[in-house]
Amino acid sequence: MPSYTAPVKDFQFVLHDVLKAGDADIAGYDELDRDFTAAILEEAGKIASEVMAPLNASGDREGVRLENGVVHTPTGFKAAFDQLRAGGWTGLDCDPEYGGQGMPYLIGTAAGEMFQSANQAFMMYPGLTHGAYSAIHAHGTEAQKQTYLPRMVSCDWTGTMNLTEPQCGTDLGLMRTKAEPQDDGSYAITGQKIFISAGDHDMADNVIHLVLAKIPGGPEGIKGVSLFIVPKFMVNEDGSLGDRNAVSVGKIEEKMGIHGNATCVMNYDGATGFLLGEAHKGMRAMFTMMNEARLGVGMQGLSQAEAAYQNAVIYAKDRLQGRAVTGAENPEGPADPIIVHPDIRRSLMDQKSFCEGARALVMWGAQMIDRARRNDDAQAEAMISLLTPVIKGFLTDEGYDMTVQAQQVYGGHGYIEEWGMSQFTRDARIAMIYEGANGVQALDLVGRKLAAGGGKPVMEFFTMIKDFCKAHGDGPFASDFIDPLKAASRQLQEAATYFMQNGAKNPNHALAGSNDFMHLFGHVCLGYMWAQMALAAQARLDAGDADTGFCETKIATGRYYMARRLPATAMHLQRILSGADTIMALDAEAF
Incomplete structure (x- = not known):
């Protein structure tokens, strides 16, 4: 049966070395020191691995059933739900006025990824509740808040x-x-x-x-x-x-x-x-819930990829098949573990570099939400609004692909239900569809978000990348990280310029390239995350950090992403520049 171990060390790295959470000028962040967040995340990881993960496969097999008007959840779900409630996890980042713990959304997001990796189907019950809570909290009357929110924070309702x-x-x-x-x-x-x-x-x-x-x-x-x-x-x-x-x-x-x-x-x-x-004005209120849900769904793409990757690594180290082309690496055994083979390494590096880059992107997005809400920061609100379709669409598309790659590592066993890998692929598939199918996310990005605020948010994004590259362009990571990021950002700007120049004349030219633009944007975001993580890891090494293995592995993984994954931006740009003519060439009857 598949297992899950929460990557607490990586969460801590993103929180404190990359995002500098404890030093951020966001209300409530002054409490987020390393010891405090470690205690929360280690306990969340324990619940994820020991309580939720063991119910993932059994819940998948048993499913839910409707009998005499009553919906019955899988065996063990209710006891786990009671344990989640008893620990206050359902109200981690909710308003203390209604029984929540009042922690930043960033911390709720970190714990949420762990829980989603352990058991996505189970976590949808409190996850939908949190979205409904947010909508009532933002738009409800005082009487409505007092009536519903305390019981929803506790998940009694x-x-x-x-x-x-x-x-x-x-x-x-x-x-x-x-x-x-x-x-x-x-x-x-x-x-x-x-x-x-x-x-x-x-x-x-x-x-x-x-x-x-x-x-x-x-x-x-x-x-x-x-x-x-x-x-x-x-x-x-x-x-x-x-x-x-x-x-x-x-x-x-x-x-x-x-x-x-x-x-x-x-x-x-x-x-x-x-x-x-x-x-x-229902859509205004519902979008409070849906925007939060879309970020959560983006995290689901990551969470299933992470769980699948962890198990693929275990299998690749255990499964003996063939010999390394450079000579036997397990001479005492009948064959070498498949992790010695370059194509298996490629697949695992695809997965690892995606998961760690996506984690940083989701956490950065959560920090922007905190800045928007806690500091009433309109600029942060505009930036996360721009990035929401990217986080939802790109991370779920890529996350699904990574679960397929993890399944492929298992070979024939990946296709057999008892090994559990197919569940990650099946569960990840829905994230590309619900809360706005990814094609719609791409259309929203190109058709609405690029022009929002007169184009100011996207221009601020480009400026942010430009300033970052300028600040680090002469450093030790210039060729491996900064130059590729700079090139990818320029390709993203070229694509946006093409839409502005051609979209008004023929809107199909913009819409035909929307999916490629979403992926181009997503790769630039992950490239930006990896450049920051490499710098943060090197800073720890320069400071004499004892965990040299973690820091060196982080830098090597980032180099892989920049060299092997980020170049996809050139392909996406070329597709965008080809316009809509070939896409729209056939009459409907010709299909």
């Missing part, structure tokens, strides 16, 4: 987001779910929602659904959508649970992966709902 309907996913303006105003100020919600993650289960006393619906007489399309709080059980004035609301599970979806999570069809039959935020 969990939360969901209900957007998709059978006839509409990305185009939510087509939704049919109705919200009829009632005399008491509530609304009667009627309609059907599909693909609702953690839609119902047996681990919490109540489920608080956030449901998009249209109030009759409102504007057409997406401008007429409102957001509603629809509890599974009504909540009495004293906080106790009342009658069952008119919301039910129609079925549990049979899926490719994340079998341990209840993906539900939800039926609303005149259910009582309460407006969250302003009428006809």
Whole structure:
């Protein structure tokens, strides 16, 4: 059965050597010294490896079931959920006013990656709850916050987001779910929602659904959508649970992966709902939840790649097959371990360099969220908004590819369920689809985010890379790190310029290159992360750090990324510059 060990040392390196968390001028960061974060991350790692990871494969095999209207989660899930709650992990970065621990989002993100690597399907239950908590916290009335948030922070009650309907996913303006105003100020919600993650289960006393619906007489399309709080059980004035609301599970979806999570069809039959935020402004409130969810989904791509990589390394060191071309390295055995073969090394280095670079990118993104929220920093808000589709789309595309590579290391055993590698691939696949399919993320990046604020955020990104390269262009890492990063950044700028010059004349030219642009952008981000990590590792070596193995390995892994992975930017640029003509050449009937 696959195992998982939390890479605490790497988290500490990113937190303190790269991001300088303890010294950052962000409210609450002064408490983040090395000992404090180490204590949190080591305990989170222990829960991940000892409590959650052992349930990953069994939860995948058993799945969830719907019996007599009750959704049953896999054996062991409820006990693990109780343990997660008892430790306060569900409210790690939530508001202390509602029972949270008030830690930075950065720390919640670090613990979250560990938990997701250990058991993605399980972590979707508290993960969706955190998103719903954030939406209510940002847009709810004081009464709504007092009613729902304390129980959601503790996960005594969990939360969901209900957007998709059978006839509409990305185009939510087509939704049919109705919200009829009632005399008491509530609304009667009627309609059907599909693909609702953690839609119902047996681990919490109540489920608080956030449901998009249209109030009759409102504007057409997406401008007429409102957001509603629809509890599974009504909540009495004293906080106790009342009658069952008119919301039910129609079925549990049979899926490719994340079998341990209840993906539900939800039926609303005149259910009582309460407006969250302003009428006809539902997308504004929902995007509070969705943007957080998209960053979390990007982390899922990384987390599954990390878990798969760890197991591929173990297998590659154990599996004996053939001899090294330079001479036997295991002369006492019948064959050498497959890790001696260059192509296996290539695959493992692809995985390792992605995981460590992606971890730094996600953590940097989390730090920007803290800066935006805690310091009310509009510049940080604009930058993370620009990078959100990159983090979501690029990391899930690449993360899935890395799970496939890890599976390939196992050869035929990777295709056999008892070895467990296929689960990482199956579970990672959904991350490319939900919370906005990656093609939509790419369109959002090119069609909206590049032009946001008059293009100021993307220009600030280019300036940031330029200043970094200028500051370190004469250093020891100039040829290995700085020069490749500078070249890749210029290619990203050339692609953006092409869109500006050609997009207005023929929008297809921009949209046809959107996926390549997202990947080009993603590689530049990881190149930037690797350049910073190399400098940080060298600084530790120069200071006489005793852990020379860790620092030298970090630099060598970064050199691999810059030499073998970052050059993909040239390919993506060439595709972008080819325009839309070849893509749009065929009539629909010719396919």
